[in-house]
Amino acid sequence: MSANTAPFDAAAASTAYRSALEVIAAVEPTIAGAIRSELADQRASLKLIASENYASPAVLLTMGSWLSDKYAEGTIGHRFYAGCQNIDTVEQTAADHAKALFDAPHAYVQPHSGIDANLVAFWAILAHRVESPALEKAGAKHVNDLTDEDWQDLRHALGDQRALGMSLDAGGHLTHGFRPNISGKMFHQASYGTDPSTELLDYEKVRAQAKEFKPLVLIAGYSAYPRRVNFAKMREIADEVGATLMVDMAHFAGLVAGKVFTGDFNPVPFAHVTTTTTHKSLRGPRGGMVLCQPEYADAVDRGCPMVLGGPLGQVMAAKAVALAEARTPLFQSYAQNVADNAVTLAEGLKRRGVRLVTDGTDNHLVLLDVSGFGLTGRQAESALLDSGIVTNRNAIPRDPNGAWYTSGVRIGTPALTSRGFGAAEFDKTAELIVDVLTGTTPNPAPSGGASKAKYTIADGVAAKTHAAAAELLDANPLYPGLDLG
Numbered sequence: 001m002s003a004n005t006a007p008f009d010a011a012a013a014s015t016a017y018r019s020a021l022e023v024i025a026a027v028e029p030t031i032a033g034a035i036r037s038e039l040a041d042q043r044a045s046l047k048l049i050a051s052e053n054y055a056s057p058a059v060l061l062t063m064g065s066w067l068s069d070k071y072a073e074g075t076i077g078h079r080f081y082a083g084c085q086n087i088d089t090v091e092q093t094a095a096d097h098a099k100a101l102f103d104a105p106h107a108y109v110q111p112h113s114g115i116d117a118n119l120v121a122f123w124a125i126l127a128h129r130v131e132s133p134a135l136e137k138a139g140a141k142h143v144n145d146l147t148d149e150d151w152q153d154l155r156h157a158l159g160d161q162r163a164l165g166m167s168l169d170a171g172g173h174l175t176h177g178f179r180p181n182i183s184g185k186m187f188h189q190a191s192y193g194t195d196p197s198t199e200l201l202d203y204e205k206v207r208a209q210a211k212e213f214k215p216l217v218l219i220a221g222y223s224a225y226p227r228r229v230n231f232a233k234m235r236e237i238a239d240e241v242g243a244t245l246m247v248d249m250a251h252f253a254g255l256v257a258g259k260v261f262t263g264d265f266n267p268v269p270f271a272h273v274t275t276t277t278t279h280k281s282l283r284g285p286r287g288g289m290v291l292c293q294p295e296y297a298d299a300v301d302r303g304c305p306m307v308l309g310g311p312l313g314q315v316m317a318a319k320a321v322a323l324a325e326a327r328t329p330l331f332q333s334y335a336q337n338v339a340d341n342a343v344t345l346a347e348g349l350k351r352r353g354v355r356l357v358t359d360g361t362d363n364h365l366v367l368l369d370v371s372g373f374g375l376t377g378r379q380a381e382s383a384l385l386d387s388g389i390v391t392n393r394n395a396i397p398r399d400p401n402g403a404w405y406t407s408g409v410r411i412g413t414p415a416l417t418s419r420g421f422g423a424a425e426f427d428k429t430a431e432l433i434v435d436v437l438t439g440t441t442p443n444p445a446p447s448g449g450a451s452k453a454k455y456t457i458a459d460g461v462a463a464k465t466h467a468a469a470a471e472l473l474d475a476n477p478l479y480p481g482l483d484l485g
């Protein structure tokens with residue numbers, strides 16, 4: 001792709017993909033067609049979804065192998081199946097890269113997604129903080145050694161713990177203890193919000209809330225908060241109340257890996273347990289990962305079969321390749337460009353009259369409040385999509401339209417920065433977004449008032465935006481030279 005991405009041999013990659021598609025088409029042509037169409041669609045859309053990116057051909061090709069065919073439940077060197085020597089090599093290589101990249105004492109690379117990584121982390125924290133002391137007290141080595149009475153007591157104790165995380169409308173994630181997710185059924189949950197006037201985290205309020213609620217787990221991290229978090233302060237709060245600090249860095253792991261978030265803003269040295277996905281700003285294959293302090297390592301390594309199915313050898317291998325890419329100076333400059341481009345995008349939107357949640361950004365994402373255009377987030381998301389701009393609607397703090405229609409649109413710079421977009425392209429992107437939002441009006445609802453879903457885009461706006469977006473995309477091709485024939 002561009003100077004922001006790992007170089008690849010386009011002729012070799014073209015040959016590899018053409019051959020692979022030929023083999024696939026001979027069995028199921030629909031699938032070969034969908035693979036081709038997906039590349040065409042990705043090449044032709046202005047992808048601003050903050051959680052998406054473009055993995056390198058090396059990462060993608062690594063996933064298409066017979067590593068997929070091996071069962072390897074357990075951990076490195078301690079499997080429930082014979083013949084796992086190559087999976088051991090793969091998992092060890094990925095874990096070694098992760099430890100070196102993030103300067104982490106321990107890395108567990110098996111989780112299949114961010115949700116899985118969080119589940120591993122929650123169970124590891126419960127195992128370390130609740131189960132182990134109970135076993136010790138009962139003089140038992142294993143849960144099977146407990147009397148029925150002690151086992152019932154332990155089950156109640158496991159189900160009676162508290163977690164404190166960021167509220168959904170402030171940018172927290174569903175897996176941080178909310179009722180529709182299993183984490184909300186595992187823990188008694190409370191959430192902290194942001195300051196009503198600045199929309200920023202107020203650490204003193206979090207501290208006061210933690211002192212009152214006394215959580216076992218303090219969760220930091222977000223999927224829609226456009227700012228850095230001071231993890232030194234969060235650890236201080238956790239220590240004051242005896243909580244385990246768990247940080248979900250799924251969104252900004254690439255900025256940590258690329259040394260944009262350093263010092264107090266790097267969660268890894270402060271969190272007892274850090275979770276992440278590998279496919280967002282980190283630009284690897286779809287998957288998850290857990291980093292932790294040594295005292296949590298044994299419990300984290302029991303992720304499979306505790307809560308995970310067998311590890312995917314082909315995906316762990318692709319994680320190793322992506323993590324190797326992330327250890328290069330090129331990735332560091334990519335990560336810095338992601339953050340710089342987010343500032344350009346935010347400034348471009350503000351200059352053109354858009355209200356941004358927190359009035360800006362210092363990470364990779366920007367959250368637009370589209371209510372000033374008379375639109376819901378859902379209308380804005382759809383109108384932008386009709387015009388060739390891919391975003392997702394998102395609630396804003398204290399959102400009057402709730403989590404379905406919303407008043408916000410979340411956008412991010414990781415993907416288009418991978419494509420080579422810089423300041424000029426992101427400023428133009430801001431202009432296109434504002435043109436579409438200005439040119440869109442809500443339709444009347446059948447019951448009177450304005451529809452929260454239906455809208456009309458003024459004549460010519462979508463076509464003009466498509467054309468301008470195509471110009472930007474053509475000048476910054478995705479996987480340049482990759483030709484599927």
Ligand code: DSN
Binds near residue numbers: 051223
């Ligand atoms: N799907 C991810 C995101 O878009 O933020 C998190 O669930």
